[in-house]
Amino acid sequence: MKLITAIIKPFKLDDVRQAVTEMGVQGITVTEVKGYGRQRGHTELYRGAEYVVDFLPKTKLELAVADDIAEQVVEAIVNTARTGKIGDGKIFVTALEEVVRIRTGETGSEAV
Amino acid sequence: MKLITAIIKPFKLDDVRQAVTEMGVQGITVTEVKGYGRQRGHTELYRGAEYVVDFLPKTKLELAVADDIAEQVVEAIVNTARTGKIGDGKIFVTALEEVVRIRTGETGSEAV
Amino acid sequence: MKLITAIIKPFKLDDVRQAVTEMGVQGITVTEVKGYGRQRGHTELYRGAEYVVDFLPKTKLELAVADDIAEQVVEAIVNTARTGKIGDGKIFVTALEEVVRIRTGETGSEAV
Amino acid sequence: MTRFKNIFSLFARIAPVLLIPGLALADDTPVPDKGDTAWMMTSTLLVIMMGLPGLALFYGGMVRSKNVLSVLMQVFVVFSLLTVLWVIYGYSLAFTGTGTWIGGFERLFLAGINADSMAATFTDGVVIPEFVFIAFQCTFAALTACLVVGAFAERIKFSAVLIAMVIWFTFAYLPIARMVWFGEGYMFKLGALDFAGGTVVHINAGIAGLVGAIMTGRRLGYGTTAMPPHNLPLVMVGASMLWVGWFGFNVGSNLEANAFAGLVFLNTFIATAAAVVAWTFIEWGTRGSPTMLGGASGAIAGLVAITPACGAVGPMGAIVLGIIAAVICFWAVTKLKRIFGYDDSLDVFGVHCVGGIVGAILTGVFVAEGLGGVGLAEGTSMLDQVGVQALGVAITLGWSAVVAFIAYKVADLTVGLRVAEDQEREGLDTVSHGESAYT
Amino acid sequence: MTRFKNIFSLFARIAPVLLIPGLALADDTPVPDKGDTAWMMTSTLLVIMMGLPGLALFYGGMVRSKNVLSVLMQVFVVFSLLTVLWVIYGYSLAFTGTGTWIGGFERLFLAGINADSMAATFTDGVVIPEFVFIAFQCTFAALTACLVVGAFAERIKFSAVLIAMVIWFTFAYLPIARMVWFGEGYMFKLGALDFAGGTVVHINAGIAGLVGAIMTGRRLGYGTTAMPPHNLPLVMVGASMLWVGWFGFNVGSNLEANAFAGLVFLNTFIATAAAVVAWTFIEWGTRGSPTMLGGASGAIAGLVAITPACGAVGPMGAIVLGIIAAVICFWAVTKLKRIFGYDDSLDVFGVHCVGGIVGAILTGVFVAEGLGGVGLAEGTSMLDQVGVQALGVAITLGWSAVVAFIAYKVADLTVGLRVAEDQEREGLDTVSHGESAYT
Amino acid sequence: MTRFKNIFSLFARIAPVLLIPGLALADDTPVPDKGDTAWMMTSTLLVIMMGLPGLALFYGGMVRSKNVLSVLMQVFVVFSLLTVLWVIYGYSLAFTGTGTWIGGFERLFLAGINADSMAATFTDGVVIPEFVFIAFQCTFAALTACLVVGAFAERIKFSAVLIAMVIWFTFAYLPIARMVWFGEGYMFKLGALDFAGGTVVHINAGIAGLVGAIMTGRRLGYGTTAMPPHNLPLVMVGASMLWVGWFGFNVGSNLEANAFAGLVFLNTFIATAAAVVAWTFIEWGTRGSPTMLGGASGAIAGLVAITPACGAVGPMGAIVLGIIAAVICFWAVTKLKRIFGYDDSLDVFGVHCVGGIVGAILTGVFVAEGLGGVGLAEGTSMLDQVGVQALGVAITLGWSAVVAFIAYKVADLTVGLRVAEDQEREGLDTVSHGESAYT
Ligand SMILES: Nc1ncnc2c1ncn2[C@@H]1O[C@H](COP(=O)(O)OP(=O)(O)O)[C@@H](O)[C@H]1O
Numbered sequence A, B, C: 001m002k003l004i005t006a007i008i009k010p011f012k013l014d015d016v017r018q019a020v021t022e023m024g025v026q027g028i029t030v031t032e033v034k035g036y037g038r039q040r041g042h043t044e045l046y047r048g049a050e051y052v053v054d055f056l057p058k059t060k061l062e063l064a065v066a067d068d069i070a071e072q073v074v075e076a077i078v079n080t081a082r083t084g085k086i087g088d089g090k091i092f093v094t095a096l097e098e099v100v101r102i103r104t105g106e107t108g109s110e111a112v
Numbered sequence D, E, F: 001m002t003r004f005k006n007i008f009s010l011f012a013r014i015a016p017v018l019l020i021p022g023l024a025l026a027d028d029t030p031v032p033d034k035g036d037t038a039w040m041m042t043s044t045l046l047v048i049m050m051g052l053p054g055l056a057l058f059y060g061g062m063v064r065s066k067n068v069l070s071v072l073m074q075v076f077v078v079f080s081l082l083t084v085l086w087v088i089y090g091y092s093l094a095f096t097g098t099g100t101w102i103g104g105f106e107r108l109f110l111a112g113i114n115a116d117s118m119a120a121t122f123t124d125g126v127v128i129p130e131f132v133f134i135a136f137q138c139t140f141a142a143l144t145a146c147l148v149v150g151a152f153a154e155r156i157k158f159s160a161v162l163i164a165m166v167i168w169f170t171f172a173y174l175p176i177a178r179m180v181w182f183g184e185g186y187m188f189k190l191g192a193l194d195f196a197g198g199t200v201v202h203i204n205a206g207i208a209g210l211v212g213a214i215m216t217g218r219r220l221g222y223g224t225t226a227m228p229p230h231n232l233p234l235v236m237v238g239a240s241m242l243w244v245g246w247f248g249f250n251v252g253s254n255l256e257a258n259a260f261a262g263l264v265f266l267n268t269f270i271a272t273a274a275a276v277v278a279w280t281f282i283e284w285g286t287r288g289s290p291t292m293l294g295g296a297s298g299a300i301a302g303l304v305a306i307t308p309a310c311g312a313v314g315p316m317g318a319i320v321l322g323i324i325a326a327v328i329c330f331w332a333v334t335k336l337k338r339i340f341g342y343d344d345s346l347d348v349f350g351v352h353c354v355g356g357i358v359g360a361i362l363t364g365v366f367v368a369e370g371l372g373g374v375g376l377a378e379g380t381s382m383l384d385q386v387g388v389q390a391l392g393v394a395i396t397l398g399w400s401a402v403v404a405f406i407a408y409k410v411a412d413l414t415v416g417l418r419v420a421e422d423q424e425r426e427g428l429d430t431v432s433h434g435e436s437a438y439t
């Protein structure tokens, strides 16, 4: 099994969710994160102080999927999350040694 | 070493913490996340608008543990976090190549 | 490629960001987390209730880097994030099987 | 007798008594009662509080967190800007001269007014300091424009808001206020009843909001993405402050802290309470849950509807009016809005315009003595009165809509109405104001 | 002399002057002073603000974020609903007729009252508009029931709250208000001193809260899980608004903006300030940190305790009273509560009931001229007075507790008192109201 | 004529009329007008609301979330503590006896004052209850010290704040209040115009803040780390409540709800509105975005500057004054502060002291009849008046700075001014108060 971690623009979350669930992914864990990257932030002003906000709001998705659909899922995310503008984000894939469903104790691809 | 990532119901956090610390785990990193899965969300109403909230509050735990106790820790989490109702969550296990304790620079299982 | 996950004290974020970007790291994803560890928390009082807060605010950084600089990056983080006091945090390194840049579809070390 | 007095007073709205400046205080000059002055200052403060922070919070809590400061700023600056314009030319145009739809220039910059100038009230010989009257009326003008901004929230440019609201204030608010409230005003002379501003404030603002919402276009993702209020406790605080402040609005419109003020006060209190209960129960019955946003919306609907009626109806009429307003506004924001598909972000039209129309029309009904009201004017049938009320509504709707259209058009052609798509996604707070609400 | 006047006034509470309706304003009919009317309208607004948003925020900030809307809604809707019921039958039952514990039905739906109807004050010949008096008293009734809901917050069903509070309002609040405040009331005739509602409001609400907390049962995880306030700045805002609004409560109870009002005002101010300082320092000394929740709690404890006493004690008595109240309430919420193990979520009992008892009893002490008070009634010893005060406390405790028990029982048997375990975990906001407070 | 009366009144500040206690109410004792009493109680409440929750929120929203409770608590407890000290010795020292810079001890513990004691107003024969006057003046004292705490927020020890503020209140606030406002006071006799407290409150607090900021030292990371306001909507709510409450401050200083109050009221309203607009536009023009923090800052700058001037200038003078204050305060917080490098966390100096100086000096200008003001005193040239105003400013600056220095020194030597580095990083909420603001 693979753990797919995708950092995307927040407003793309619903589209991506829909795309991957249509492919059979049954669960996603989502975290609000701040991303630093090539995309430039904005400047904020507070009386005399002025500073550049470099950390921009991003949404991180984690999906545990069976090996066989991992590639397709990555592709689906790329296709739906892409706007073509800087800051679209990244996808990381790592190997999962084990997955357990807490409710039932099932493990492996059954548990995903 | 293994990195154990557990997605659990938020109110189970204290129980799980206690269970794993009793087994010798010395550190946990916790993130508030939103989970999408088989568990159904609720409907929210705002004047004319009505929509289903599919992302439910979950708590994500990350624990770096030595290989030898990884299995027991997973088991302990499953046992304490289980309610038997849908939405109890998942546990993911990945291999850790390296662990460093920032304060001392210690690495490997010393650092956990 | 490696995924470096660092749990640090929040006020060290800017220093660490600067240190790693000077080494050529182009992106970081940051999450606010709560950490449980050796560092003791504080006690909070609310009328009759009194309890110890064991989960302290920490900042989690995730950096995908090419294999060759991974070690240096870890070292840089250790050096800048260290205060020498308890609670400085941990660094975890895992192997990344794949990285994709959503905007361009680039993969591998190009995408980092 | 006493009822007649009250009705009569509705037909005798303010013509400020001009004291010849420079003249020493003559013995027969009316001196204001300190109780009236105290109450009118308190009322003015209550209306300021309705705007800042009341309305700002009510609106600010309903938008997404990335746009909250933009809404607060629109309210804060529009309120302040119009306050300045009011003393420069607004008061003169609305309350001096003899025109039936617009006044004169003789009090530009408040020329000729000093601390001894007095304004008349509904009671012969009773006056209040003109400076207090100016301040009180100022808050109405400023607040009305602030109500409008809720309709196109989360996508409009800040500069466009300022331009459009200055034009609309000058060419819609001022003439309509004059027509309805000034002794020589067109609608006033027709006999339209509008105690505290159902037409001038709520219908006026509500229709201007609708025009703006349509011209600015829908928000990105409207109808497909969830856009829940980012902070409902703020909405509740805002609604509560509006409720409390509204007593200044309605009872202050009585201009005196006399016995009649008690009726206006009680009506404002219980129509609102009834509307809260009604909205809560309708929502519970038809949609499954009584929501906080619903309770707050009910309060505003009730307040809007009782505004024109508060000096005309009796307590039981007020309760019925509150319930009817809640039912109809509930329908407007849940069904009507969906049918037409416009994106009135914070339901300015559905609550203020629709509620204002309900209140204006029903004032003509519940004013009847048989229904517990203070009684119709002699020789006027209920049908007559309802007709006059409807005419007032129609004139306000038409006039305000046309001026609003022009105002937004001007803003569009000069600075543009709407921010770029990327900016709308990012949120107006950082884009237009260089700040984040919460860190 | 003047002191006697004041004491006397405490024994001469309101019997509204009924003007025969339809009759023209005769020359000898008392006309309300505009200063009094202005002040009483202001006071009424202040009490509304105490409830909405004051109390709602104070309570809402103290619960966990998943339950904040449920608390806001309970306050918002209970306040509104009881306002409607007050004008329908509450006022008639509390303030008309001749019964010693309950009134009559002659003013159901406010029948026979109009803008010229007047209510008497403590001063012969001085009146205020009856509509204003009705509104003022209404806010007391509505607020009192809202105080109760803090005791069983975070676990009760919304429908159960409404049912229980309507029953309790009708059978506990109305008779107790009558007994204490009406000229013919049982406790009033005994000579019990309760200037602004120590028994009627605080003891009454506090004991009803305790009964509710016990009958509803403890929250899941109570005692083992941390349940910190989710937003202490809200608590602070709420407490501050309660403080400001409380002047309407206490000084409004004087019914006139006369010189005596100044004493009531100052007492309310400084007893509270002293209680804030006292609570802060006790907490600092005994528990290590002066907390914001402590400061706010001290303010409420001081306000509760000065409520019955504000027209009887002198300024230095007020300070001492504030300090004693802070000490005892601090003990009640930190120790007493733990000893008995009940889960009174927001300490309605520990602050309102305990603080109310402290205030009621000590009013009988600090009223003494030697202690700076306005003086005991002629022929009454301090012991007598304290005895009467204690009797008033006992009657209120007993009556309210019994009615509350029945009210919750009815709610339990009809709709059930408590939400399901899963729902309690999820939080009442989404479960009962279909909304989230923050997004 | 009438203008003369008003100017004259500025020179005739309060000497409370002492009624011989125990004496029965004689027929010729002045009875307070109920309208005045109502207004003065309302004004007092408005000033309480400025402090709690107004100022607390304004300040609390500007700090980082880990320090918000510490700021709220400092305001809450300093306000309460000084209220207690005011009635114990403050009032006696400021408003009794015959000294030119400090009063006597005859009213320690408010000895000899009862509900029939009256205080004089600016109008011969018109009085208000002395208890009300005591409460009103109390709020000024308490609020002034609370203003100071913004300067050293986010790093100071709670105990140090209490110690320093008690010393500063006693040795700086009390004498300066006396010198400026008491009939026998030094600056009063010089003819310095300060209607509602430009020197006593704002310059006084502002300079004490600056001294404190410098002595406490800069916050860790100041200038290198971003320290944005954690909750700008709170700042907006706070600023709005300050605006609303400030009418109590300024118009209450008139002590009567008479016609002249109308001028004070309108000036307070429009100077502020003009300052909001000015700050917004300057910021927009020079820095690219009109910010909410800027709008709110503009409001406070305008309010501060109109405070001494509100009873002296005309409406158009008020607008110009508001604009000038906004421009200069904007410069002070963006440039001046950077030049000197002090860390005045919430710009107490840049807004209150600088704005206060602008207002105090320009009062001497815009009071001129030719500029729309009420007119200079006979025989006084504008230059004279400006000179007197400048002298008042200088005395206040010097006196307050010296006392403040000593006060902080004492705190430093006893408990220490500043928390440890680790604690500052963790945040004062958990460290000093054992609580978290939000969970
Ligand atoms: N090397 C990296 N490691 C971790 N996260 C990264 C990395 N590079 C980018 N990111 C994340 O992806 C987001 C987008 O990256 P950015 O460089 O701005 O744009 P793009 O992906 O279009 O090149 C960043 O905000 C950050 O959250």
Ligand SMILES: Nc1ncnc2c1ncn2[C@@H]1O[C@H](COP(=O)(O)OP(=O)(O)O)[C@@H](O)[C@H]1O
Pocket (backbone or CB within 6 Å): A026, A027, A028, A029, A030, A062, A063, A064, A065, A101, A102, A103, A112, B007, B034, B035, B036, B037, B038, B039, B056, B058, B085, B086, B087, B088, B089, B090
């Ligand atoms: N494939 C997955 N990848 C990542 N997270 C998942 C996955 N499946 C479930 N989760 C997480 O686990 C939570 C519980 O899953 P759910 O399907 O609702 O119930 P259950 O685990 O009882 O079958 C989800 O809310 C989500 O956070």
Ligand SMILES: Nc1ncnc2c1ncn2[C@@H]1O[C@H](COP(=O)(O)OP(=O)(O)O)[C@@H](O)[C@H]1O
Pocket (backbone or CB within 6 Å): B026, B027, B028, B029, B030, B062, B063, B064, B065, B101, B102, B103, B112, C007, C034, C035, C036, C037, C038, C039, C056, C058, C085, C086, C087, C088, C089, C090
């Ligand atoms: N085994 C672990 N797994 C996951 N996170 C850990 C682990 N140990 C420590 N941490 C994280 O690192 C933080 C610091 O650890 P702590 O034990 O307090 O101090 P130190 O790292 O100085 O020994 C913790 O708050 C937690 O977030």
